[in-house]
Amino acid sequence: MASSQPFSSVPPRPRPGFSLSPNPTPSSTADALQNLQIGRVPPPSAAPSAAAGPFSSPASRPGPPPPAATLSRPGPPPFASGHPTTSGLPTTSASITSNGPPAFGLGAPRFPPPPPAVQQPPPMGAPASIRAPPQALVSRPFPGSSPSVALPSSQPFMGPPPSSQPYMNPLPSSQPFMGPPSSRPFAGPPSSQPFAGPPSSQPFGAPPSSQPFGAPPSSRPSGGPPSSQTSGGPPSSQPFVGPPSSQPFAGRPSSQPFMGTTTPFRGTLASSSPFGTPSWQLQTQQGAPPMPGTMQAPPRMFGMPPHMPGQPMAPVPPVTGHSPLAGHQVSTPSKIDPNQIPRPVPNTSVVLFETRQGNQANIPPPATSDFIVKDNGNCSPRLMRCTMNQIPCTGDLLSTSSMPLALMIQPFALPHPSEEPIQVVDFGESGPLRCSRCKGYINPFMRFVDQGRHFICNLCGFTNETPRDYYCNLGPDGRRHDADERPELCGGTVEFVATKEYMVRDPMPAVFFFIIDVSMNAIQTGATAAACTAINQALVDLPEGPRTLVGIATFDSSIHFYNIKQASQQPLMLIVPDVQDVYTPLHTDLIVQLSECRQNLEQLLDSIPNMFENNRVADSAFGAAIKAAFLAMKPTGGKLLVFQSVLPSIGIGSLSSREAEGRTNVSSGDKEAHKLLQPADKTLKTMAIEFAEYQVCVDIFLTTQTFVDIASISVVPRTTGGQVYYYYPFSVLSDPAKLYNDLRWNISRPQGFEAVMRVRCSQGLQVQEYSGNFCKRIPSDIDLPAIDCDKTIMVTFKHDDKFQEGSECAFQCALLYTTVYGQRRIRIINLSLPCTSMLSNLFRSADLDTQFTCFLKQAANGIPASPLFQVREQTTNLCINILHSYRKFCATVSSSGQLILPEALKLLPLYTLALVKSIGLRNDGWLDDRSYWVSRSASLSILLAVPLVYPRMISIHDLASKEDDGSLLSATIPLSSEHINDDGIYLLENGEDGLFYVGNMVNPDTLQQLFGVSSVDGVPTQLVLQQFDNDLSKKLIDVVNETRRQRCSYLRLRLCRKGDPSALFFLSYMVEDKTPGGLSYVEFLVHVHRQIQTKMA
């Protein structure tokens, strides 16, 4: 295939050879990637009704009646009150205040010109529409309705449908969010507060604090009046606030609103099939953003990163490694300039990274940046990355630095499309050359001596004899003549063809076994249908050929297998009713070649939802079902894909609803609360270990609307190299598309089976621990029934000896696995780093992303084991200790009043703060959400670890004005609510969820362009994005598709409206804000600084 093609259309297509097979999967991989893009989904039946008449929901449009101003407050107040300095953004306050009063004719003066601080052009639509009401008041037919309803003048902005029925139209009951607010216009307020008395009635609009509306905005604290908080409380004091339902934020857990919204739509979707196949094809075309500057701009060498001008790779850095932050004289917090504190700056241009230069390891670019690797000795940092790019000579030095020494290994990480493929080397019968003592594999750092007759192992130092047929003379530089021709001698990553010696049996076939929950709940929520459809569509993406075997089973309180062999006319359903002591019902024919059964399987998948349509069995025998499926797969091993919808309630491994127990415990502050994040018992763990032994990998798709005890369930995928997918609350409207894409990616991504991995390192270090999704039976190796491109394994090290200054420490990861096409391979990933005895070198070469990922994983591991506050404290202390070490030993600036951050780790405090506030570590996290977070963190790659806690937020409303140079995603906004404007739309994504936040002052035009509705009030929070024929919408789709591509994940899109419970969820990601349970970013810096000072003292 033409190598230039892949990345003109879909960037990270794996190169030929990546898939480890002569006939690689690039196309399938690419397809799968493309498929992550969103398509023109037929609008769900609910959508048209909303779109048809933007005015059909006048009552909800009014979002901004006077009280709405206060309604939207709950988000900002916490940070606002604690953060007076941010008042430099008057826009926020201005626009907020503007919401109310204009209705009374006071609008005009109330709108100061948008200050320059706000980049986006002033949203003209909003003021205009709001200003209009005074005229409208005259013609208003219903004087009683709330002011905002009266927006006839805003019609022009609304786009095509000039709705003539604004008030007549009864509220459609199908609009979920309408419920409470709808009562507003007709309820109390009108009668008690007729509009007849415009200006005189002003008092009621005033908050109890009696702050007059006329007060100049500038005089108000940016966060809005504290009074507004209280105004939410006693509605009686504010007639317009009247309906209590208008306080959606009152103490509700953030997840709840989303639960609520799903229900109204349940009925509508079955027919509308939002993920029909054709639509996907459509999408692939539209959503293929050109690779940002792939070839156009010559990639720069990484050696000169823009933001590290003083840090070339020169051996002796002329500048000290630290960078005291400008204006960071934090002796008084007020002096911190919030705009100057460190934040991630996305790097938009592609750099070329040579892993080694001049026989020295190069410091890799940040994991999150875009780079092309040239492997000349060390592996690509995508595959393996160390927390520090120089290795401390002694253990003492390491502990002084307080930094972790760990490798993040992602053996199948997707390469950049223009990178060279990994070479496959066949040593023939003899197998790859290895050190005879430590069994390390031949690599570029093995030194050939004695005219090439011997070679010295770089791992254990043993001198081996060169085999006769591998002998080659040395050149004058001491290298073998053939070094550059032999991939294993010049490349950091290489793959060997495994010989019989590496097989205990023939390489296993690619087995995919699907089991689907068909209990009452699963059927009724549409989860079963979604799963069946997803599988049916994904079948085409399974690897072709006779080695691909499939099987299927369903289960409720018993397990139903199917004999789908083509030979039999009718598929047979075989029921295993004994869920306490399961067995497999047939010896053969449960797992058959895909080519033999495709037709039968498709028919079966079509009919399963109908077959169980009236199923009244509420019990779900999850444990028994996976065990039974395992028994069927035992002879071969393979992937077991489970679609589970409710708490496993019967049979082996059944679970009880610990959630209720957890609630009482949390409220009583029980110290044992974290135990609920541990597996309920050992049953599933024992099963999982057995699965792993027989090379069965379990992936679980949780399409649920209730508690399912992920803490217990996730043990199975964790132990078997699988993964948990979590769709909560499952929405039949929006989730099937994600389910399908997740499944499709799961089966088509680059992966290997029956893998064993071992990491070796130079003498002086030893492996301390492996961490990730695997099963460990012997201390030195980890067993991975399956390993794929998304999985990362963390390996920590400890010193057992000293290194010589100037020597190099080598790491070698060896992964023995079977490709989906049945070849046995050994992937060798080498990394050799210089050793140093200088602490400053350690800090300079520290790898922030890797270190942070390490912290994240350690914190995740700690969550089930210790009380939350301890985990948070430990996490914070890790950060403090590192900074303290740096301050104490490396900082040249002696002013004790300065918080000095090492340049490489300057974002560590921010990420640490974000981590502490993440779902996993927050107090108010729901049990399952936290368990899921923990389980996800376990195998998370570096690339996704940062966004998980510090998501990426970009503005959407102004996309059209941005340059379409592929950098649409780079204009990120700090995660602080002060950067959120009421007239803006924002997309926040963390690699899993994509949240659209819509302010309450957004130009309806923009909404129309993006979502096809002029008001988001009726739109469900479970968003199904469509492309409309306008530039803005196209760009949005591009952005979303690019994000999906980058994250290898089809985001779960949700809509968060200001003034709505959904907004709380969004705001919980504003990690820089002060929250009831956490510090703001500035405060945190102060806290860290104080702690360091205390330690110094």
Added chain:
Amino acid sequence: MAEDLAGGVAGAAASVDPDGPDGVRMTWNAWPRSKVEASKCVIPVAASIAPIRASPSLLVLPYAPLRCKPPCAAVLNPFARVDFAAKIWICPLCFSRNHFPPHYAAISETNVPGELYPQCTTVEYAPPPIDAAAAAIPPPVFLFVLDTCLIEEELGFVKSAMRRAIGLLPDHALVGLVTFGTQVYLYELGFSDLSKIYVFRGTKEISKEQILDQLGLSAAGLRPGTAGASGYPKARLQANGLLPSGSVNRFLLPASDCEYALNALLDELQTDQWPVEAGNRALRCTGVALSVAAGLLGACIPGTGARIIALVGGPCTEGPGMIVSKDLSEPVRSHKDLDKDAASHFHKAVKFYDNLAKQLVNQGHVLDLFASALDQVGVAEMKVVVERTGGLVVLAESFGHSVFKDSFKRIFEDGEQSLGLSFNGTLEINCSKDIKIQGVIGPCTSLEKKGALCADTIIGQGNTTSWRMCGLDRSTCLTAFFDISPSERSSQPGSTNPQLYIQFLTNYQNPEGQMRLRVTTVTRRWVDGSANTEELVEGFDQETAAVVLARYISLKMEMEEEFDATRWLDRSLIRLCSRFGDYRKDDPASFTLHPNFSIFPQFMFNLRRSQFVQVFNNSPDETAYFRMLLNRESVTNSVVMIQPSLLSYSFNSPPAPALLDVASISADRILLLDTYFSVVIFHGMTIAQWRNMGYQNQPEHQAFAQLLQAPQDDAQMIIRDRFPVPRLVICDQHGSQARFLLAKLNPSATYNSAHEVAPGSDIIFTDDVSLQVFYEHLQRLAVQS
């Protein structure tokens, strides 16, 4: 032809009915009055009864019977003394006086109800049903349990047999299907979307409750009535009226509804796919399969007659009921192993099947066993279930063999050939008060209904006056043993009735599904004192005696360890001959026997040599099979099992019974041997040569063709009436198959015979004594003082 034959052993169907209208035959038709006298009679006092034998003269009364007052509860019968004036009848069994109820008001000497006709000692009552629920006639239910651990060919035979059976089923019959191999597959025939199968593992014994739970039947299926026998009729009523719908519809469907599905399933049915390692037997979980079947029927239709029809092709090697391990190096247990208690699985398996039998009896269901294999399949262990439930049993070598094929077909056939399969039988026995009941041998289960009539000693199913027969048919036969224990007062001569009375009451659901009560009342004479030997001798029935003794000794062999059957038989015979023979002491030559005893020693001679006593020639399975049939067949048929009948066909004379002796073999004769289990046509050497030369095809040798055909026709006649269908062996003199004949013949000429052998005749290579030697010894020992 057969009708002309003397001895009456050959053609029971065609000849005069030896059982009489009542179907009751007794060893002694005149009963000794005292216990001592009875023991001196040697042969136990017993009656062989055929409770629902077809009888053309049977009177069916469309009303409820009139019963004597409790505890007697005997039914009004011709032997009752009726005072027409007082409208009173006196029960002949207990002598109670009973008033006729009002609806008998019209009774008079010229107007008596049917049950009082003197010739109607057997009548059947068909009372109108009590209510609509009881009137609903339950459909017949067949639950097939098929073994799939078979070779392809055998499975093909099973399939074709099943297809034929499905074709013969009445439309309304409920059908269910279970197949088994390593695991048990229960087919939910009522599931329309696709074939739905419940799978049970073969290794694990599962309780009935677990089965119901796992089938989702526990809520709907369990009725209080199924718990014990007492609630049984109630459960039946419920079941008859309103079948617990959901569960029945899922697994048992009317044949008309599921015929297509069943045939489709049979088409796709494969041999068990679980791998069989080399040197191992297939894993076969017969026990679990049967308990699943039993559990299903118990849940769906408790109390309604239903048959589990099991087709088994090999030994159970897994789970409960296992008779041998899967390792081929371990042979299936032999009689020797059983004798030495070396059959490690035997007792466990028997216990399992015993429990299964209890469950099935409680539910009122029948297990029919069709075992077809060259090796044993475990009939010996399963015997208890089959016999207790009154099931049918057929043992064949292959599912392709006519013994299986034709027998299997007979179950479903209607009309003349019908077996008259009935359900839910209960037998009660009432008798005069000096008589006690020891027990019953045959296909039934004691209902543990104890009473004054129960004897202290127990034979077979005893300690009761009431027995359940879940399944019974026209040929079903039971043997009741009586004990004579006169009370003090009744033993005083002259003061008592010279007649004794016994009444058999059989309640059953006939093949049409109606409930019937058949009442048979018999009377016999008491013989007072020891002087009247003549009377006793006159009342002796030697055929019945031989059969009863055979059944009795079979039971003793099974129940008593170290029981020496031959010796016991010999001694009994000697005692009997000493008691009833005519001789001068110590003069063997003077010994003669009354004609009523004359063939009895010969019966004993053959019984000693039969498969019932000489078990070591057979496998335990075969022995169990033979004994089950011995116990349930009529006296006439059973006699044939003990002493086969032999007919001779030749040019010179009409077909005639021949001596069961090797001397009957002749080169120019055709012999027809009926051993009940097999029918052998034996061509003398000359006949065989002629036949091989094809003379029968030449018009001038019509007579020869007829001669060849005659035994064939007679054999077919025997085969047609018999269930299980006997194996037909056609052989020639000196052929290998001739052993089937030779084994049964009296070895009057052996290889050490001194005298010469007639030309064309044969000798038998055996050391067994001949009948003649046996007689000599008997005479000598009988006359010893």
